[in-house]
Amino acid sequence: xxxxxxxxxxxxxxxRRAETAVAWAFRSATYFILLCGGFVFGNICLKGLPTVTxxxxxxxHFPYVTNTFLFEAPESLYVFEHxxxxxxxxxxxxxxFREAExxxxxxxxxxxxxxxxxxxxxxxxxxxxxxxxxxxxxxxSMTIAxxxxxxxxIYLSExxxxxxxxxxxxxxxLNLAGVPSIVFGLFGFAMFVLYxxxxxxxxAGWFTLAFMVLPVVITASEEALKAxxxxxxxxxxxxxxxxxxxxxxxxxxxxxxxxxxxxxxGIARVAGETAPIMFTAAYVVRDKLPWExxxxxxxxxxxxMALPYHIYVVSSKxxxxxxxxxxxxxxxxxxxxxxxxxxGSSILLRNKLRGRYQW
Amino acid sequence: METSSPASAAPxxxxxxxxxxxxxxxxxxxxxxxxxxRALDFYYGAKQALFDINLAIPDRRVTAFIGPSGCGKSTLxxxxxxxxxLIDGTAVKRGEVKIRDVDIYGPSVDPIELRKxxxxxxxxxxxxxxxxxxxxxxxxxxxxxxxxxxxxEVVERSLRGAALxxxxxxxxxxxxxxxxxxxxxxxxxxxxxxxxPEVILMDEPCSALDPIATAKVxxxxxxxxxxxxxxxxxxxMQQAARCSDRTAFFYMGKLIEFDETHNIxxxxxxxxxxxxxxxxxx
Numbered sequence: 001x002x003x004x005x006x007x008x009x010x011x012x013x014x015x016r017r018a019e020t021a022v023a024w025a026f027r028s029a030t031y032f033i034l035l036c037g038g039f040v041f042g043n044i045c046l047k048g049l050p051t052v053t054x055x056x057x058x059x060x061h062f063p064y065v066t067n068t069f070l071f072e073a074p075e076s077l078y079v080f081e082h083x084x085x086x087x088x089x090x091x092x093x094x095x096x097f098r099e100a101e102x103x104x105x106x107x108x109x110x111x112x113x114x115x116x117x118x119x120x121x122x123x124x125x126x127x128x129x130x131x132x133x134x135x136x137x138x139x140x141s142m143t144i145a146x147x148x149x150x151x152x153x154i155y156l157s158e159x160x161x162x163x164x165x166x167x168x169x170x171x172x173x174l175n176l177a178g179v180p181s182i183v184f185g186l187f188g189f190a191m192f193v194l195y196x197x198x199x200x201x202x203x204a205g206w207f208t209l210a211f212m213v214l215p216v217v218i219t220a221s222e223e224a225l226k227a228x229x230x231x232x233x234x235x236x237x238x239x240x241x242x243x244x245x246x247x248x249x250x251x252x253x254x255x256x257x258x259x260x261x262x263x264x265x266g267i268a269r270v271a272g273e274t275a276p277i278m279f280t281a282a283y284v285v286r287d288k289l290p291w292e293x294x295x296x297x298x299x300x301x302x303x304x305m306a307l308p309y310h311i312y313v314v315s316s317k318x319x320x321x322x323x324x325x326x327x328x329x330x331x332x333x334x335x336x337x338x339x340x341x342x343x344g345s346s347i348l349l350r351n352k353l354r355g356r357y358q359w
Numbered sequence: 360m361e362t363s364s365p366a367s368a369a370p371x372x373x374x375x376x377x378x379x380x381x382x383x384x385x386x387x388x389x390x391x392x393x394x395x396x397r398a399l400d401f402y403y404g405a406k407q408a409l410f411d412i413n414l415a416i417p418d419r420r421v422t423a424f425i426g427p428s429g430c431g432k433s434t435l436x437x438x439x440x441x442x443x444x445l446i447d448g449t450a451v452k453r454g455e456v457k458i459r460d461v462d463i464y465g466p467s468v469d470p471i472e473l474r475k476x477x478x479x480x481x482x483x484x485x486x487x488x489x490x491x492x493x494x495x496x497x498x499x500x501x502x503x504x505x506x507x508x509x510x511x512e513v514v515e516r517s518l519r520g521a522a523l524x525x526x527x528x529x530x531x532x533x534x535x536x537x538x539x540x541x542x543x544x545x546x547x548x549x550x551x552x553x554x555x556p557e558v559i560l561m562d563e564p565c566s567a568l569d570p571i572a573t574a575k576v577x578x579x580x581x582x583x584x585x586x587x588x589x590x591x592x593x594x595x596m597q598q599a600a601r602c603s604d605r606t607a608f609f610y611m612g613k614l615i616e617f618d619e620t621h622n623i624x625x626x627x628x629x630x631x632x633x634x635x636x637x638x639x640x641x
Contacts, residue, residue, distance in 0.1 A: 232487055234481060242471055254488060
């Protein structure tokens with residue numbers, strides 16, 4: 001009479017609708033996050049990029065072009081009217097201008113001109129000392145964190161005998177990862193700045209930041225070491241290698257990509273945290289660059305300016321207006337760029353290592 | 360480093376060795392004993408894995424350990440180069456293992472030196488993720504050998520010894536992981552013989568290989584026994600029958616029977632052995 005009924009025909013209409021709805025719920029959650037992230041980053045890039053691109057200046061000597069925003073120290077911005085026009089000048093330029101105008105007026109026998117300028121602190125010049133400080137903080141603290149962290153991960157994963165004590169240590173380390181960064185800041189202040197008497201210094205900041213990322217580094221390094229197959233260790237030991245020879249030649253090299261992955265996360269955290277350095281290493285403003293110390297030994301005992309702290313200062317300690325907005329967004333934009341740059345190069349290094357050792 | 364303690368190093372030098380005991384070989388000639396296991400009790404924590412093992416393993420012969428899973432044959436094998444030391448809670452509670460009359464669990468024996476003399480090939484082939492060349496010289500690098508000519512020579516000799524030279528001589532500097540399964544296992548054998556051990560322990564070396572690769576490894580074992588004492592743990596009774604001179608049958612942590620391979624398979628004395636080798640077991 002007719003074709004046989006299709007046994008595979010969809011039956012539960014409501015079930016199928018629920019399937020679709022659930023899939024869409026997950027999808028939209030992901031896209032929502034993406035949208036928020038895109039909005040924030042887009043906003044920073046859109047408003048911050050002109051600050052950087054608008055700061056290129058020609059030079060009459062090598063390298064013939066510079067970027068005042070990237071490579072100069074912050075200055076106050078002076079805004080005033082001159083000859084009926086609105087003029088904006090940085091601190092140094094404004095002083096020179098004022099002197100020149102006064103001298104010109106004196107030469108022409110006119111009364112000394114009056115300047116009524118509004119000043120906006122930090123709104124002119126650049127963020128070079130902050131960039132230098134942040135890079136120094138990241139490099140130093142990651143070195144300390146990796147040395148200490150990998151050493152203790154090797155101990156926990158290769159040497160320590162499993163037992164309640166080691167489990168306790170591991171639990172303590174994991175808990176350390178959840179401690180708020182301001183607590184690390186206060187710990188560093190009490191321990192390094194006051195007790196060790198290092199003052200507000202690079203060294204204190206390095207150790208404070210290193211302690212903050214240590215839990216992440218240790219946990220991830222241990223995982224990376226555990227991921228190296230047992231056979232490599234046994235094979236090496238069966239050839240008459242000692243334990244340390246085995247670890248150094250036949251375990252650690254293969255775990256390195258994993259360890260670097262963890263340190264990439266660490267870099268982003270170290271570079272971005274404000275709270276741990278605000279008591280230990282960061283200055284609001286410092287007119288000397290770190291290498292302009294009198295004795296080389298003082299290098300690690302000086303405080304520095306740092307990008308995250310500078311962002312905190314310019315976004316909360318100075319008025320918000322069209323003049324200060326440039327430096328606020330510009331700093332955030334450069335900061336994102338630098339973190340991306342450091343993380344990017346670590347990723348490249350990791351991929352290179354990963355290509356070398358595969359099993 | 361080489362002679363950390365005189366007691367551990369001197370007796371394992373082949374020229375100085377005197378056999379502790381001689382048993383009659385199949386052809387009637389005396390077979391010197393290399394490894395003498397006496398009344399060995401071995402524990403994993405509180406669980407006893409080996410019960411009163413007595414075994415005299417002859418020099419430069421192939422000895423096979425057979426038995427069902429969990430019977431302790433791999434455990435005994437790993438006792439012979441103290442690989443069990445690496446597992447927490449393991450202990451030899453009683454008895455001794457003598458290699459050339461030195462108790463390897465004695466206080467004057469360094470397990471590192473022991474493992475240079477007693478090499479091991481694992482069930483799962485484990486070439487290191489390095490080049491073939493680097494794999495072979497790993498043991499020598501560890502010992503601090505730097506001379507390029509010496510290393511080149513060892514690489515060729517070891518690969519020839521493991522019947523792998525012709526297959527890989529043009530790609531010595533490519534990764535050892537690019538080889539096939541059987542080649543990888545022979546690479547591991549080459550790596551082991553590169554450090555010139557006296558004994559090679561093989562823990563089910565063919566369990567992951569196809570029949571052709573297995574045949575190659577068995578052929579290799581046949582060649583190697585001219586130079587090395589080989590102890591092989593295997594699940595395949597055919598393999599034990601094909602390539603070993605003597606066979607030990609284990610069951611539940613006990614040594615049930617140890618004899619000429621021929622006798623174990625054709626004329627077993629113990630009914631349990633007979634049941635196992637004829638496939639009527641479990």
